[in-house]
Amino acid sequence: MSIIQIENLKKTYRETEVEVHAVNGIDLSFESGEFAAIVGPSGSGKTTLLNMIGGLDSPTEGKIIINNTNIGNLNASQIIDFRLWNIGFVFQSYNLIPVLTAKENVEFIMHLQGRKKQEREQRTKDLLTSVGLGDRLNSRPSQLSGGQQQRVAVARALASKPKFVLADEPTANLDSKSTENLLDIMEKLNRDENITFIFSTHDARVVKKARRVITIEDGKVVSDEVK
Amino acid sequence: MNLRIAWRNIWRNKKRSLITISSVILAVVLATFTRSFQEGSYELMIENAIGKFSGYVQVHQKDYWEDKTLDNGIDVSDSLLHQIVSIPNIEGVNIRIESFSLASNRNNTKGTLVMGIEPEKEDSLIDLSKKIIKGKYFGNLDQGILIGSKLAQYLELDVGDSLVLMGQGHWGNTAVGVFPVKGIVKMPAPNIDRQIVFMPLKTAQEYFSYPNGATSLVIKFKDADLTQEICNMLNSSLDTTQYKAMSWQKMSPEMLQQIQSDRISGVMMLNILYMIIAFGIFGTVLMMTEERKREFAMMIAIGMQKTKLIIITLYEALIMNALGIIIGIALSIPLVVYYHYYPIEMSGEMAKSIEKFGMEPVLPTIISFKIVINQALTVLIITIVAAAYPLWSILKLNVIRALRR
Numbered sequence: 001m002s003i004i005q006i007e008n009l010k011k012t013y014r015e016t017e018v019e020v021h022a023v024n025g026i027d028l029s030f031e032s033g034e035f036a037a038i039v040g041p042s043g044s045g046k047t048t049l050l051n052m053i054g055g056l057d058s059p060t061e062g063k064i065i066i067n068n069t070n071i072g073n074l075n076a077s078q079i080i081d082f083r084l085w086n087i088g089f090v091f092q093s094y095n096l097i098p099v100l101t102a103k104e105n106v107e108f109i110m111h112l113q114g115r116k117k118q119e120r121e122q123r124t125k126d127l128l129t130s131v132g133l134g135d136r137l138n139s140r141p142s143q144l145s146g147g148q149q150q151r152v153a154v155a156r157a158l159a160s161k162p163k164f165v166l167a168d169e170p171t172a173n174l175d176s177k178s179t180e181n182l183l184d185i186m187e188k189l190n191r192d193e194n195i196t197f198i199f200s201t202h203d204a205r206v207v208k209k210a211r212r213v214i215t216i217e218d219g220k221v222v223s224d225e226v227k
Numbered sequence: 228m229n230l231r232i233a234w235r236n237i238w239r240n241k242k243r244s245l246i247t248i249s250s251v252i253l254a255v256v257l258a259t260f261t262r263s264f265q266e267g268s269y270e271l272m273i274e275n276a277i278g279k280f281s282g283y284v285q286v287h288q289k290d291y292w293e294d295k296t297l298d299n300g301i302d303v304s305d306s307l308l309h310q311i312v313s314i315p316n317i318e319g320v321n322i323r324i325e326s327f328s329l330a331s332n333r334n335n336t337k338g339t340l341v342m343g344i345e346p347e348k349e350d351s352l353i354d355l356s357k358k359i360i361k362g363k364y365f366g367n368l369d370q371g372i373l374i375g376s377k378l379a380q381y382l383e384l385d386v387g388d389s390l391v392l393m394g395q396g397h398w399g400n401t402a403v404g405v406f407p408v409k410g411i412v413k414m415p416a417p418n419i420d421r422q423i424v425f426m427p428l429k430t431a432q433e434y435f436s437y438p439n440g441a442t443s444l445v446i447k448f449k450d451a452d453l454t455q456e457i458c459n460m461l462n463s464s465l466d467t468t469q470y471k472a473m474s475w476q477k478m479s480p481e482m483l484q485q486i487q488s489d490r491i492s493g494v495m496m497l498n499i500l501y502m503i504i505a506f507g508i509f510g511t512v513l514m515m516t517e518e519r520k521r522e523f524a525m526m527i528a529i530g531m532q533k534t535k536l537i538i539i540t541l542y543e544a545l546i547m548n549a550l551g552i553i554i555g556i557a558l559s560i561p562l563v564v565y566y567h568y569y570p571i572e573m574s575g576e577m578a579k580s581i582e583k584f585g586m587e588p589v590l591p592t593i594i595s596f597k598i599v600i601n602q603a604l605t606v607l608i609i610t611i612v613a614a615a616y617p618l619w620s621i622l623k624l625n626v627i628r629a630l631r632r
Binding site: 054057095 | 521
């Protein structure tokens, strides 16, 4: 069953007199449990596509249906709530809250959901342990390496029990060892807990691990390959 | 969690937060201190010239205020006094008879204000016995007089000497008398100290040939804030074809105007201070917001409502300013209390010019909880207003653009 259904998606930016079609008629669907990579050269539209799937940007045309909800019909406040309960995000630059510890960063999203303290604490501990940071619960982001910060970001993305995780170039700022480590963790979470991951990436190592690779050029899907 | 984030964000840039908090402390201290001195000087002015001398409300014969002669006096009767004291909050009435006379001793002569008073009752109102610097206080039946210290100095009089007084009495009678000086009083208002002669009421009525006569009835009550209310009650209760009750504001309009105009200039200075604070706080909150737009965008992206984000940012501004306000109040109170009991004493030309207005050349503060709270609340409101634009910018935040920063 599709958890994400994309129909004739278009995004056009107007730059002075010129119209730029960042996404130009994409039809896609993602099933639960996928480990998919969206690849393409810079400016091909992969980040714009990811932003629209995540409800951060709105399409000029077309529909995105997530779990039977057309997110284009949600208002600004509803879309934020929709993201909170359905989508996990991993950003290229980790984007942790610098004044909170690893534990608090993960707990924060559950706090927004209004989950009980006991549940929050237990889940935080489990998630950070699963990404190999069980011993760094009380470290602030500035006390962690880039790879460790990104693992905290993965734990945070999973904390809200989302339907899927969107990861925008998650390995771009990591060294090869940290990249391997992060990919192994995400692959394991995908395999063992059936968590859906959708990446936008340039990184060949991510592509190698992905079980589905969607290639975009000039805002259009040029190939959609399932391994 | 929101409070925790706000608290930690404050200490993210310690130097900037400390500067902001310090500016709020300074603002609260300066504003409280300035207002306390300002209101303190008004209070002293009113207390010296009104509360401790003329009283806040007086009853006169209806034409007396326009033409202050003994011929426009009151024939005091028990029924009139009873009618006045039966009004709620009025604790008593002091009968006074006053007129100008010429005083002389040896070769010195000076115009004086002769005031006949009820010694015991007046002492409880104007603390006259405490103002005696030489000699003794007088009783109801005394023939002796009390004179102001500056007048005594001018006329070269001492306790035990005699003062010759000459003036006009009731219905054109000549008032003449020789009175022994029983005591010398130092009146706080120098213009009064230069011309006052106090006499027991009976002696003065005799001197002015006006038995049972009075020029004013000073109404005694505790709370000065009731002035207008009591004045109105008196005017509605007394026969207004004969009597007229007047508040100190009506009796001394120039003092009221002086206070009001001075208060306006003081408030304008304070407003300038408030504007400086407002810009300081605005700058801080704006910088805090601008620096963290990417972080805010991430928080919104993962599911935080913008209103919650605004609450966190507002908490930050409020906590910093609450800290500043609390410390500011804590520092202001001892300063205000100290200068209330140990007012700044002015000297030189400034003191002389203040004395010319009949005031003591001192600058005390007023201990007023209202002033402290008003300043604290004003700074708090400024904080909220100054934070409005940065908070509005969160509402308008473009998440995609901010994440790319």
